[in-house]
Amino acid sequence: MKIPPNVNEWLNLLFRWFHVFAAILWVGSTYYFTWLDGRFQEEEREAGKVGEGAAGESGKVEVWMVHSGGFYVVEKRKTPSLRRLHWFRWEAMMTWLSGTLLLTLVYYMGGGMVDADVRNISVSTAVLFGVGLLVVGWVVYDLLVQSPLGRNEKAFAAVAYALVVGASYLSTHVLSGRAAYIHVGAAFGTIMAANVWMRILPAQRRMIAAVKEGRSPDPAEGARAKLRSKHNTYMVVPLVFTMISNHYPVSTYGHDYNWLVLSALVLAGWAAAKIIRRA
16 A cells, blocks of 8 residues: 555654654653662662661661652562552553554555565565564564573573574565664564563463462562563663664664674663663
């Protein structure tokens, strides 16, 4: 379907505007809770040093904050209350949906998928490859996390990075350079959104259901959800890089060794995320 140029431009603008703002909300809340969890761990360690136990004399761990003229205290609990809970989920869905619309508009319908100098294939073949990369990326990642390898952080990171390098090489030798970069980023975004909706939220719901039934929630559910959220904080940094890479064609997707550039900057993004998580 051919979209009139002026309509295409307005749709591109609106979808991109929505996508960027939704991503700010999602990533902001993700890193806020990452920061908050780090401060709770610091409080627990300090309480342990003075002999007060993990939760201190008051039996709880609190973090005090100041913002916008008010003072706020947050308390961490391992058991959910049956009172109203505030969920953080629609930011992830809206970010992924708007990103998918942009991907369709700019690449699948916009003619940016194929570069005959890379591989002379049809647009439909390129689109199938791109969609397949997103689906296979999630399936392989999910199986890897659930495997014994997922319990070894360093081994998991090494294998995951090798897969990223392989995906970067393969995609840049099938798709146009720009499309290859954005699809590696879209694979990260798809994994992140699937983590929220298919692994983190169901685990939280099972913990709440256990409390309603008078049972103690399984702490392993919380640990698995926390691990997925941790992975999301690492994936988002290189994801943002792939989003802005189209502005720098000489240094990134247009480079003779664009797959090496992408692989190196994914690793740099992971290193940056590690620093940000500790800040």
